[in-house]
Amino acid sequence: MFKFNLCLLMNISILIIFYIILKILGIFNILNKYYLIFIIIYGFIGSLISLLYSKYINLHELKLIKTHSNLKEKWLIEAVKKLSYLLKIKTPDIGIFKSKLTNAYATGWHKNHSLIAFSDSLLINLNKNEISAVICHEMAHIITGDMITLGLLQGTINVFVILVTIIIEELLLLFIVSNKKLNKNKVIKFIILNIQNYTYVFINTILGIISQMILSWFSRTREFRADAISAKLIGKENMIGVLNKLKLEKNIKNTLPKSILAFGINDGKQIGNFLNYLLNTHPPIDDRINELKKLKI
Template sequence: MFRIALFLLTNLAIIIVAGIVLSILGVGSTLDETGALNLTNLLIICFVFGMIGSVISLLLSKPIAKWSTKAQVITDPRSQAERWLVNEVRDMATRAGIDMPEVAIFPMQQANAYATGWNRNNALVAISSGMLERYSKDEIRAVMGHEIGHVANGDMITLTLIQGVLNTFVMFFARIIGHIVDRQILKNDSGYGIGYFVVTIVMQIVLGILAAMIVMWFSRKREFVADRAGAELGGKAGMISALKHLKAESQVPDQMPESMNAFGISSGKRSGIQALFMSHPPLDERIKALEAA
């Protein structure tokens, strides 16, 4: 119920904010008085809706992450392990040149960790209880260094901007194709007919799939960079050992919420065409890249 309410509120916020922005910009209809497509207005409208949706998602990323993973932020360490974890994150954050992020533990036996937040100085790094229990201190230090690397490199913000730009062009070209089909093929001269809406929806799905492949390609590239940050901040041997440990446990079903997969240090294995939609490179490739570094 909470997920549905959050989804509806997010979309309502997008519509309201987009409406205000478009009103301020004085952007009206996408059709001019002759029924021709006004490309300038269309591009502005698509840009506003595409970017605002991504930006609102980014601004809500921390509370959504805490809720979806049931993460508990460590405000007052209750054990030696929690105290050690907070101190290690503080040390690495200082060395990476960012403000101290919130540190959290989420209840999950599968080994995983993630970073999120709307800017590098207001971030959250979290580790699963299973990883904290089973992994060595060197491995945990490197994994948290990997997450600090994501924060310091601004990966969450960059990913949001890429998604926003792609959203813009998906909406833009889907509507242009819909307009062409409606006017040139279906010969509709006034307003838009059902053909426009059907074609636009279909093309938005097709182009959206292609856009998702681009976003996931970028995400995979950033994982290699974050692995190098983990090796620099937490130790190369610890980072390689952590990835090998993750590989050894890779048969365990992925318990991370789907919406958080791109932010975790590990995600489920896929093959064939599904590999194009992986947010993470195969662990073997990441290990080889670190060993060769």
């Protein structure tokens, strides 16, 4: 709850700062307060809807386990229930999806309204201790509110991108209109006004890349944190064992939808150049293993 309140306070603070900047620059009067309200709603609505319905987005790809059909499923249900009781949260729904990649993900808008899904390959390729480590990893995402924090961060960044783009556009337009020398030269004015028409697309693209880097950085930090929580709950050797097996699957294609790719324990991507690293939602597996080895438990 503290983390959620802190994130909410951060979002409100950012919007207040934007309001002050727009007021000082005189852009607030140009934009109209109702337009600003629309921008804020538009920026947040997509991420909030995705968050609220994240538990149901991929249900058609899952086999929800209400009652077990074999001993492995029975053990899985009991393991999730046991850890949920220990962490004092409602037992998440449990699902299994088909994938050649050893993978799992957690989703849901609240810790007591969540889902943990496991690939069928994970249940085959990992032993019980390693599966338990994965359960702990996914539970860590749930109890720390990573899904809602990521949703709020996405919404804030959406609003940031739109407002900064508008501010730069308006400042450029004000510069053109108020510059007397520029207005006398019709050719230069015509060129700048035509360039100005493409300003939104250019700025929006650049800010979009930067915002994705910020979101990816946050996603990488929460993977390290979830690994560490899992290690503390069940022992770091089990989580290291999982990651070592994930390294062997570098050539297997990830089948998770883009909407939940960041929530998977394994994104199936190989880090290439530095830009790829900045845009990747998961840290390199070797980095995750090294961080776990440093832990003093």
